[in-house]
Amino acid sequence: MQLSCPVCKSDLLQQGKNLRCENNHSFDAARQGYWNLLLAHKKRSKDPGDNVDMVASRRSFLDKGFYAPLSDEINRIAIEAMADTPSPNILDMGCGEGYYTTRLYEALTQQGLSPDLAGLDISKHAVKAACQRNKAITWMVASGADIPLPENTLDLQMVLFSRLMPEAFAKPMKPGAMLLVAWPGEEHLIELRKLIYQEIKPSSFDPANTLNGPFELKQKSRVSFQFELESSNDINTLLGMTPHSQRLSADAKQMICNQEHLTLTVDVNLGLFTRL
Numbered sequence: 001m002q003l004s005c006p007v008c009k010s011d012l013l014q015q016g017k018n019l020r021c022e023n024n025h026s027f028d029a030a031r032q033g034y035w036n037l038l039l040a041h042k043k044r045s046k047d048p049g050d051n052v053d054m055v056a057s058r059r060s061f062l063d064k065g066f067y068a069p070l071s072d073e074i075n076r077i078a079i080e081a082m083a084d085t086p087s088p089n090i091l092d093m094g095c096g097e098g099y100y101t102t103r104l105y106e107a108l109t110q111q112g113l114s115p116d117l118a119g120l121d122i123s124k125h126a127v128k129a130a131c132q133r134n135k136a137i138t139w140m141v142a143s144g145a146d147i148p149l150p151e152n153t154l155d156l157q158m159v160l161f162s163r164l165m166p167e168a169f170a171k172p173m174k175p176g177a178m179l180l181v182a183w184p185g186e187e188h189l190i191e192l193r194k195l196i197y198q199e200i201k202p203s204s205f206d207p208a209n210t211l212n213g214p215f216e217l218k219q220k221s222r223v224s225f226q227f228e229l230e231s232s233n234d235i236n237t238l239l240g241m242t243p244h245s246q247r248l249s250a251d252a253k254q255m256i257c258n259q260e261h262l263t264l265t266v267d268v269n270l271g272l273f274t275r276l
Contacts, residue, residue, distance in 0.1 A: 001089065001118040001138040006037045006148045032131040034139035037148045038122065049123025055097050057240030059129055062099040064234070066227045070268055071100055073223045074158070074180065075107035077272060081156060081178045087114045088155040093144050093169065094162030095119030098130030098137070104158070105137055120147065147172050156180065164207055170214035173275040179215055181207050185222060185267030189242070192264060195256050196244050207271055215273040222269055229262045238264075 003012045005021035012019040017029040030036055038048075050058070061067075082088045088108075092101040101119040108115045118138040121127050127141050142148050145165055149172035157173055160182040169179060186202060193200055208217045229235050236257045239245040245253065 001091075001116050002150055002153065003035065003037070003138070003140070004148050004150045006039050006042075006142065006146060011150060012148075030128075030131075032128050033135060034127045034131050034141060036124065037140050037142040038124075042143045042146060047124075049121060050096065050126050051123075052125045054241055055123065055125045055129050057237050059097045059099070061234070061237045061241050062097075066229075067099075067266065069225050070182075070223050070266060071103045072107075073221070073270065074100060074160070074182065075104050077180060077221070077270060078104055078156060078158070079107060079111050079113075081180070081272060082108065082113060082115075085113075085155050087116065089153055090115050090117045090156045090158065091147070091149065091154050091172070092117070092119045092158045092160075093147070094159060095121050095130060095139075096123075096126045098126075098133040098139070100158070100160055101130065101137060102133040105134055118149075120144065144168060164210045166211045166214045170275055175275060177275040178218070179211070179273040179275060181211075181271045181273065183207060183269050183271075185224065185269050187224065187265050187267035189244075190265055190267070191262065192238070192242075192244065192256075196248060196252070208273075211273055214276060216276055217271055218274050219272045220269065222267070224265065224267045226263055226265050229264065230260065232257050232260055235259060235262055 005012050005025045007025045008021060008023045010021045010023060012021050019027045019035060027035055027037060095101045098119055105115060105117050119130055120140050120142050122143055124141045127139050130139050145168050147168060151171055152174045154173045154177050156178045157169060158180045183205060
């Protein structure tokens with residue numbers, strides 16, 4: 001994947017474990033193999049994004065396959081969208097610890113495609129974990145508000161459960177490229193939320209409103225299924241990877257984790273948008 005300099009926006013040329021642009025801005029690969037292209041003044045905190053514990057919980061939970069049906073449907077839509085693009089340039093914006101990114105790469109290659117795939121996240125802990133999944137993917141720590149890719153580069157960008165920044169997302173995408181967005185439905189983890197909150201407020205969020213202008217909605221679908229957590233350890237792991245746990249008192253968290261069985265609903269909307 002061709003990367004661009006986060007300082008001056010010119011192309012970065014790779015020599016071994018170093019990236020350098022024509023203006024001599026230089027970046028070395030981290031020991032784990034990723035590129036840290038997040039400039040210090042772009043950070044909103046000393047250690048932005050998911051922390052070590054959240055990354056570990058998410059990786060442990062996802063690796064047990066609870067969300068595999070969602071990943072499979074994401075892959076199906078992406079394969080269909082890229083059917084006429086043998087070597088698509090793809091970015092997973094907000095890739096986290098790389099579960100969906102890696103499964104997408106595997107699904108595309110199994111279909112005979114040759115994807116040039118990159119994963120971006122602002123959390124260095126998440127990207128460090130992602131590097132362990134697949135060395136063929138370009139992993140980078142960077143800001144989604146200032147994606148270090150040249151303009152008109154991407155055939156597909158995937159944004160799963162991340163904040164939408166339409167102008168920033170549109171910049172590296174080719175005209176006619178596809179943006180695949182995932183966001184929670186009204187019933188997503190409803191059983192867990194009822195244990196945490198006294199009142200469940202309905203959401204009116206519609207990404208089509210946010211993305212209107214640079215993007216146009218092409219299709220929308222819904223993935224809904226149930227899965228079982230059959231140990232307090234799995235329940236604790238799920239809590240650890242969600243923002244809901246941050247709103248829980250220690251006693252409330254212990255009460256939930258003391259349960260040894262929990263049936264949960266996955267309810268996720270998927271929208272495929274065209275870059276205008």
